[in-house]
Structure formats: structure tokens, C-alpha cells
Amino acid sequence: MSVLLNQTHDPSRRSWVPSANFDGTEFPIQNLPFGVVRQADRIFCGVAIGESILDVSKCISAFDGIARDAAYACDNSSLNKLMALGNASVSALRARLVELLTEGNATGQNTLQSALSAAADCCILSPVRIAGYTDFFASIHHATNAGSLFRPDAPLLPNYKHVPIGYNGRANSVRVSGVPVTRPHGQTKAAQEPLPSFGPAMRLDYEVELGAYIGSPSVAGDPVQLRHAWDHIFGFSLLNDWSARDIQAWEYQPLGPFLAKTFATSVSPWIVTAEALAPFRTPAFARPTDDPSPLEYLSDDADRLEGGLKVTLEAFVRTRAMRETGAAPFHLSSSDASDLYWTFGQMVTHHTSNGSSLDTGDLIGSGTVSGAGDNALGSLLEITKGGSRPLHLPTGEIRTWLEDGDEITLRGHCARPGFRSIGFGSCTATIAPANRT
Ligand code: CA
DSSP: OOTTOOGGGOTTOOBSSGGGGSTTOSOOTTTOOEEEEEETTEEEEEEEETTEEEEGGGGGGGOOHHHHHHHHHTSSSSSHHHHHTOHHHHHHHHHHHHHHHBTTOHHHHHHHGGGEEEGGGOEEEOOOOOOOEEEEOOBHHHHHHHHHHHOTTOOSOTTTTTSOOEEEOOGGGEEETTSOEEOOEEEEOOTTOSSOEEEEOSSEEOOEEEEEEEOSOOBTTBOOOGGGGGGGEEEEEEEEEOEEHHHHHHHOTTTOOSTTTTTOEEEOSOBEETTTTGGGEEOOOOOOTTSOOOOGGGOOHHHHHHOEEOOEEEEEEEOHHHHHHTOOOEEEEEEEGGGBSSOHHHHHHHHHTTSOOOOTTOEEEOOOOOOSSGGGOOSHHHHTTTTTSOEEOTTSOEESSOOTTOEEEEEEEEOOTTSOOEEEEEEEEEEEOOOOO
16 A cells, blocks of 8 residues: 555545535545635635535634644635645644544534535635746647647657756736636737737637645755655646647747746636545656656656556536537546656656745646547647647537637546545636737
8 A cells, every 4th residue: 555545545434524425526525625715704724525615723622733733824815824834734634634524523523513614605716825837848648749730740859758848937827717817919920921910819728737736845956856846745726727829839939938828827726635636646657668767866766656646637618609508518628647748746856956946835737738539638729730620519619719708617536446536626717808908
């Protein structure tokens, strides 16, 4: 059994919160994700359990030691203070919460019942004050698919299998699920035009990603060793890296993405802790034998053995017409984070390898998660082959890129025989028309 597993992952454990035991719930007692919640005039860090939310800092007396410090930190309008305490404290809080919420624990029920609210009565806010935002490019399938549109003979650049590539985005582009995304303006140049022009982006796209949040910070000048990388990861959420492909195509050479990416990044509101994901850790990507081995600082036995994450990520689109007719969202893709070529540990280690540090609240995106099949493509860029193969929706509508009123929803879930399945909730946003200039 993995050393990462403990009694909080026991699949037979049930809660006295009835909805936590429902079949298919994303938030059973084995998950307990953290988020920031407003209820009436109170804002607090809460824990989702079934269809309820626990206001942790309302029941401080139930906790001791470092779990008590962590519970105190939940009396806040962001998770940053809790995250900064580090994973030992978060784990102690989780262990005690699991104990108190377990079916049959009458003391727990008496103590916690009054701190529970129905999720339907709460407003879920942005969970984290984002310190810095870096987006990687860790899916070799996505890198190959995207590269083949530009360089059919050599889709992957020579550095791809040696260095986890990323770019530094804008922390202030990150907003929580539900906030509309305004179509950006930008400079673009059509292939047949001699000169660029400025106006609303016409090739608006989404990217299915997983985001990791840094809890315990690292020290400048002291790179994080790969075997310690997960000590710095508080948890994960779904992430949609909205992308304006026409702005990107014109601006990204030679320096990479700039304004094509900084107008909006959506995240799901509940952060699933690294500990809750322990049952779904999996071996790192199996590199073909003729691929280069990672350099020593990116190589570690434990990371090879269980540095990957088995998280299924799905994307759906719902157009305005689909909403108006009550049609179900259209399933765009189903991909899996276990197909990422680089692990999150390798991303953290590489990020700090030059002596730069990671701060509490830093967000690290995986890059678009795509897989090998046609059903596992995490962006319209890949689904429509750069816009050349339009997508036909059940309503008769056609999409090459997103139109105003389109709503994209990401979902994520983890399942493994012998363990309770958990989910991430959803990350949804609708495209609002470009502002007038
Ligand atoms: Ca991206």
C-alpha cells in the first residue's frame, strides 16, 4: 500500500451528513475540498461535504494542536492563510474533520451540526488570492497536436522531452467559475492580409487544464528537490485557460503567449487537497524507450512510481440556443491528467531550479490536457484542426471557435477500484460580447 494513504481514504467510511453518502456525490467524506463561501454577511473558508458546507472556524473547540491552528486560519476570506501553514497542518485538520464527520460520531454531530449550511444557500467565491500564475505545456498529445498545425514535419520542438515548458501568465486574469468571460480585443493579422488590424478576437478558444495551488512557499535561491515537491502543493482545481488563437498566432513568436492568454483564466471554486487525491496517484507518463531520460534534477524514483494523477477531465459546450431550448450540454472531450508527459512534481522542481521561489497562492496550470484519441482533445484548436474541420452540434449549429453566449463547462473526477470516487465540481463560464471601444 502506498505510504500516501491513511485512514481518511477508507472507502467504507460514511458520514452522518446524509448527502455525503449518496451514490455519485463528488464530495463524500473522503474528499473534503476547501473553498471560500459567503453566507448572508459572513465570508469564511468552508469544507464541502455532500450537499452541505462546513464553516470550520465556527467549531474551533473541536480541534487541538496544529489542527486547531488550521481551523483558526479558516476564519478568512481566502484560503491563503490556511495554505501557508503547510500540508502537515492541513492534514491534521482533515484527519480530525473526517473523524468528527464519520457516521456514528454523536459528539462530532453535536459539535459540527450547527456549523453546516446547505450549499444551495451559499455563494461560492474565489478561493485563493493568486500570487503568481504559470501555465505549463505538459501534455505531449496537446503539444504534438498544436505543433502539427504549424509544423507538420516536426510538431515537437527539440527541447520538449527535456524541459517542462511553461510561460508566466497574469495572476489577475484568474477568476472563479461563473464569472463571464468578455471577448478580448487584440491585434491580429489574417494570412491573406498585408497588415495587422485591431478588433475583437474571432478565434476564441478554451483549454481543459488542471491547476495546482502552492501552499507552503519555497525559499529563493533554494530549489525544491523533486522528492519534496509535493510538500509545497496544497491542492488542485479545474482550470480553463481561455485563449484567443488569432491574437496568439500573430504575437507568440519569438517570445510565446502574451495578450492572447491574459484576459481570463477560469478556475473551479473547490480545491481538492493533494492528500484527498492520494488514492489516485499513478505512475508518471511511461516514456517510450527511445525518449531521453529526464536530467537528474527531474528524476526521482517516487515521482516515477506515483508522481502522476489519474483525474478524468471533461469539457462541455452549451450555446445560447441550447440553453433556450433546454438541450443538454454537448460533450466535447474526455481526457486524463495521467497522460501528462511531465508530473506536477517535475513542474514545481523545474520552476524553482534557477533559484526563483514559489509563493503561497501561486497557481500552476498543467497546460491543455489532451490524450491520444479524437475524443480526448482539450481545445477547439485540436478538435477543429485549427478551424479547418468545423464542429457540428446537435442543434444544427456549427462551431469552429466560440461565439458570444457559448458556455463552456469543465468537470473532473477520480475513480479507482477499491476507493471512493471523488470529484472537483465544475468550472463554467459564458462568453460575453466584446466591449465597445
Ligand atoms: Ca494553457
